[in-house]
Amino acid sequence: MNLQTRIENNVTVLTVSGRLDTVTAPEYEKNIREMISGGNIKFVVDFEQLEYISSAGLRGLLVMAKLLNEKSGRMCLANVKGNVRSVFDMCGFTSVFTMKDSVSEALAVFV
């Protein structure tokens, strides 16, 4: 897994690539906790380059949502597609998270 961040219009765009699984989810959570405690509370999580997600990755997203909720923050997912989308569908996560087809559409949620 690789994480890349950039700030656009005061929103942190977090690009996740590779795998979000049992092995990488703890690292994802650690990074998220650091970013949120550092004051970032608006996130677009871009899954354009995410190849694989398991329930461990979904739990990482739930932790992120919970931490943001505590700080009155928000998150929006972008480019959830293919096999990753199937896992979201199986677990009913498409109704749990705000999801958009592109980063620009996701950024518009925060305007």
Place this chain on the structure above:
Amino acid sequence: MIRIEHLSKKFGDLVVLKDINTEIKRGEIVSIIGPSGTGKSTLLRCLNLLDYPSGGSIYIDGVNILDKKADVAKIRQKMNMVFQSFNLFSHLSVMENLTIAPIRLRGMSKEAARTKALELLRLVGLAEKAENYPEELSGGQQQRVAIARCLAMEPEIILFDEPTSALDPTMVREVLSVIRRLAREGITMAIVTHEMDFARDVSNRVLYMDEGLIFEEGTPDEIFENPQKDKTRAFINRTLSFTWRILSPDYDLYAMNAEIEAFCEKQILPKKTRYNLLLLIEELLQIYAPYLGKMILDMTIAYSEKSRRLDLICESTGEKANPLDSHGLTDDLGFTIIKNLTESIDYQWHNGKNRLEFQVKNLSHEE
């Protein structure tokens, strides 16, 4: 006609036949099937003493042929063998190949032997090749000559040792149709073969050999439609499997994934199926996580080329308990994914192990 009791055969330290017990009755057609190296050909070779058994007894019409007083030459005349590689005499014509043994061993006149040989060559559809030499014939034709040569000795039983294994697929049919014809005429036959459809059609009884034993035997319907043992089932369904053993909680998920992907690639499984299989395995490993290190977990992927069925079998040591019922996960996400990826889930306490069997959804038509 033939009764085999506790037959064994060793080559040095290598035990090829452990304890073979069976009977072949007059007029019966028995097919012997099983993976390579399980002793099928050795069993045939022991029957006509081309390989001498290490132990046990073989009775032919009540006479134990392993008895030192037994007349081996006479016994051999009762049975004849068709080999995988034809074994024709290359320096003799087809006619000479068929007449040499009846003339020399049975004292038949040259004239009578030729008449009989022509009759047999007509039976296998090769009368016009009587004066040709083996090298002038195709593999299928050579094997048909070998069958005719075998019949020339008027054996009471014919042993076929993989008669089509050395042939091009186009020639297999012509040889099998000759054997089918002999079957209709009521000749007793024992046939070692990898041609499953043929074994199913032609036999009265099928022996499945594995581990140097007759692992399972029955009618073709019993063996091909409803095999009782896992190994027979796997063989009949042409199931290929891959097992990964997990002994510690620090297992290498990515090394395991790489091997699973290689297995899937070899079976040409679609990418989506590979993804789902890896996901299913990861979710299961999370369920097993609290117990890893305290037990041995074997995860086996089994894919049937015939039915395209993909199964994942998890066998774990420890006390009898379904890991799916007793998992310590804080949510149902993993279990939801597992249910979505599988057609069926079956738990059994089997041979002192907890066995969970998942039929993975078949996605082979999606890509």
